Amino acid sequence: MNDCRVPKGHVPPRLYYVRHARSQAYDDFSGGFRARDYGRFYPYSDTQAEFSKSVENHLDWSSREPSPYLSVMSDRNHADNFALVMQSRTGYVAEVYEINARRLNTSYIFNVPYLMEELRLSVRPDAMNASEYLVLHRIPGQAVVGCRTTKDIEDVSSLKNQDIIECNIEFGI
Template identity: 30%
Template sequence: MDEYCLPRTQVPERLYRVQYDKSMTNDVEKGLTANNMQTFTEDTAKFGSAVENHINDYNDEGTSMFISTFASKAQAEDWMCRKWRSYGKGAQILEIETRHLGHGFVYRAGEVAQALELDTSYTTYDDLSSEYLILHFIPARAIVARRAKMVTPKLEDDASPAPSPQTGSISATVTEASTVTKKKPRNRSVVVAQYQCSEYSDNGSRETSIRSRR
């Protein structure tokens, strides 16, 4: 695993994590913890298999030793809108300052996939090229902001009917946006955003609008 770690100088200063209710990554008081906190291997084949399972989202029993993040906030927002059906109650975007990680086990997903010739059938080029995998743990001090929370409609046990796919869009309203620091830094704005995530059209295109106020 050490062989594929990025040097500190190549890790982006800020990464963006989509944290959602049914995620394999746990959001706890001490930070974000991967579902599998024990595994560490120097076997290249086992490492490659773990990365392949993670990026394609077919891990056995829903376990992974990695936490996915994006270098681009726009890509994180795009991923969040495309995956809204899987969330349960909702999702939010966390901003992570990598200088506070406390360890150097960060991997560029696309680079590892190319080097080890991994199967990338169940992900997209845009996701893979922006995705960074962090091993095991992200401490709370590294999470500098929680930018927005998107609440998805209940698809079951709801008195109102679920949105029809024919409508082409579904609104997701932000219910929470706050920084995680106890003392709010001077001049820091809290962004409240409303995400409107449209269904894909027949040609695969999708429009996503994001309105924000400070």
């Protein structure tokens, strides 16, 4: 696990978390989000098989195993499209939260394509995307700098040249 994390200086400055009706994450007391499995951790080399299995389970949408990760994306357009797909599948509005990666308190952020290759994971290629990262345990409220709903995304006039609507003025950049 330690060898697979993205060094802090190499994490994209902006990440996007999509909250939808099938999300396994909980709302966090700080205004952020918490993974369903908040306690699991794999710090030792002898736990690499367990770490690999936890990533596979997270990326397998048919798995109901509680995950210690939250999926985020570095590509805003992909996050918007994913939110729209999830809205069409569930019938509920989805939300895209903009995350300032410098404000993430965790030092455990993983790049999914790197994990797929490094750990030789057996996950369907369509189960992940090139811009996906996994954040271990939580995204604190202080890192959330904006949000928009699928209703905002669907409004073509607001999609053109519009930044993500700030969730709360106090979270200003």
